[in-house]
Amino acid sequence: MMLNKKVNALVIAGSMLAGLAFSSVASAHPRWILPSHFTISKEGGDWLTFDVTASHGTFVMDKPAGSETAEIIMPDGHKERPDFVLRGKRRSVFDFYFAEEGTYKVQVNGTPRYVTNFKVGKRDTNKRMRVNKAERAAKLPEGARDVMTVAGFTRAETYITSGKPSEKAFELEGTYLELKPITHPADIVATEPVRFQLFFNGKAQADVKVEITRDGTVYRNHQEQIDVVSDKEGYIEFTPEVAGRYILKASHKGKLADNPLADVMRANVHLTFEAVLP
Amino acid sequence: MKIKKVSYLLFGLCIALPSWAKEIPATAEMNIEFVVPDIQASIYARPYIAVWIEDKQRKPVRTIQLWVGQDEWLKDLRSWWRKVGRDDRAVVDAVTSATRPAGKYRFSWDGLDQQGKRVEQGEYTFYVEAVREHGGRNYLRQKIQLAEKDFELVLEPTEETGQITLNYQVK
Numbered sequence: 233m234m235l236n237k238k239v240n241a242l243v244i245a246g247s248m249l250a251g252l253a254f255s256s257v258a259s260a261h262p263r264w265i266l267p268s269h270f271t272i273s274k275e276g277g278d279w280l281t282f283d284v285t286a287s288h289g290t291f292v293m294d295k296p297a298g299s300e301t302a303e304i305i306m307p308d309g310h311k312e313r314p315d316f317v318l319r320g321k322r323r324s325v326f327d328f329y330f331a332e333e334g335t336y337k338v339q340v341n342g343t344p345r346y347v348t349n350f351k352v353g354k355r356d357t358n359k360r361m362r363v364n365k366a367e368r369a370a371k372l373p374e375g376a377r378d379v380m381t382v383a384g385f386t387r388a389e390t391y392i393t394s395g396k397p398s399e400k401a402f403e404l405e406g407t408y409l410e411l412k413p414i415t416h417p418a419d420i421v422a423t424e425p426v427r428f429q430l431f432f433n434g435k436a437q438a439d440v441k442v443e444i445t446r447d448g449t450v451y452r453n454h455q456e457q458i459d460v461v462s463d464k465e466g467y468i469e470f471t472p473e474v475a476g477r478y479i480l481k482a483s484h485k486g487k488l489a490d491n492p493l494a495d496v497m498r499a500n501v502h503l504t505f506e507a508v509l510p
Numbered sequence: 511m512k513i514k515k516v517s518y519l520l521f522g523l524c525i526a527l528p529s530w531a532k533e534i535p536a537t538a539e540m541n542i543e544f545v546v547p548d549i550q551a552s553i554y555a556r557p558y559i560a561v562w563i564e565d566k567q568r569k570p571v572r573t574i575q576l577w578v579g580q581d582e583w584l585k586d587l588r589s590w591w592r593k594v595g596r597d598d599r600a601v602v603d604a605v606t607s608a609t610r611p612a613g614k615y616r617f618s619w620d621g622l623d624q625q626g627k628r629v630e631q632g633e634y635t636f637y638v639e640a641v642r643e644h645g646g647r648n649y650l651r652q653k654i655q656l657a658e659k660d661f662e663l664v665l666e667p668t669e670e671t672g673q674i675t676l677n678y679q680v681k
Contacts, residue, residue, distance in 0.1 A: 273585035275599060333599075396597050419592065508588045509647065 261286035272394035277331040285323035299324040307334025333395035383494035393418035406434035409499035422475040436466030472507040545672025548612035555643040556609035560590035640670040
């Protein structure tokens with residue numbers, strides 16, 4: 233009896249540890265992209281360099297993140313890939329030559345990750361497995377209940393404007409969580425209000441939680457973030473009081489109706505922008 | 511009843527007729543005296559300076575002077591670039607002249623907008639933005655009333671600009 237209890241305790245401890253290890257992977261460091269400049273005034277364009285990393289600090293390089301999926305949406309809407317990509321220990325870096333006039337969207341999006349949560353056993357142990365909804369029937373253990381598959385997807389993006397701003401690069405794909413600038417990112421000025429609109433799977437989405445944090449969190453005692461929630465038409469409005477670089481993190485958990493791969497989606501948008509001097 | 515109808519008619523005409531916007535007199539001219547300050551610094555680069563006019567609706571009317579070097583750094587004139595420069599490369603090329611060393615300069619504005627049309631009478635804002643590499647940025651604004659009355663205004667020096675005098679004369 234005593235031995236059984238000990239073994240049971242060990243099994244519980246083991247699964248708890250596994251659960252903890254899993255959750256630290258699942259609540260990973262947020263991926264974002266930081267450009268060297270947001271504006272180009274040189275005639276004929278110029279080179280810019282981009283850092284891509286996964287980090288809670290703004291703008292601190294913590295964990296490596298790849299740029300293999302980096303894309304640049306050109307002012308006319310077509311997509312290009314960067315030429316020079318370096319994958320380092322804390323970040324990846326790529327350069328791109330912005331030759332045309334207009335506004336570009338630079339993004340490193342990755343692909344959706346699927347995690348199936350379920351309960352099993354007499355003690356309703358919570359477990360997770362990296363399978364999607366279509367695969368789970370074959371992989372889940374007998375007696376698994378309260379099964380829910382969550383798809384995770386994070387967009388890391390920023391806008392660059394060379395010369396006269398344009399808006400073709402704002403066009404949405406209609407998938408997951410997306411942000412549409414109402415205030416043009418090239419027009420964001422400290423002390424002036426900024427307006428954006430959030431969309432989930434192509435439709436304006438209310439109740440999206442958004443936090444906006446300015447550069448330099450390591451050197452102050454508080455995040456001093458701005459917290460807003462999108463209204464019933466998906467709009468958010470906030471005012472960056474100080475000039476500088478900011479990261480906007482929007483997150484939304486939404487039920488999926490027709491998706492064969494997941495029940496619920498946890499989607500994020502991480503947008504880097506600058507508020508220029510007034 | 512007849513009087514009421516007539517007054518309605520007159521009222522309607524007043525609304526219907528366009529407001530007659532009066533241009534500033536053809537002889538009106540604004541003379542500007544501009545001091546680029548003498549700054550002692552280990553690394554001194556001549557400042558990039560933009561001087562321009564905006565109307566009451568904050569719409570740029572004319573860039574009077576643009577003293578700049580390489581176009582790579584035009585964006586450092588943050589406000590002028592955003593409001594004027596970035597939209598029209600041709601205008602930028604037309605108004606660009608070289609950076610100036612420290613000293614006193616005189617130039618004037620003929621009262622015409624960027625398209626060569628004389629501006630309407632009313633309230634305008636005179637803007638100066640000066641940016642210096644390894645130095646600071648100063649952004650000056652001065653409301654002015656352009657009509658049929660002469661005026662003289664003095665803008666006090668800042669770190670990157672010396673005294674600036676505006677002299678509007680209707681001869």
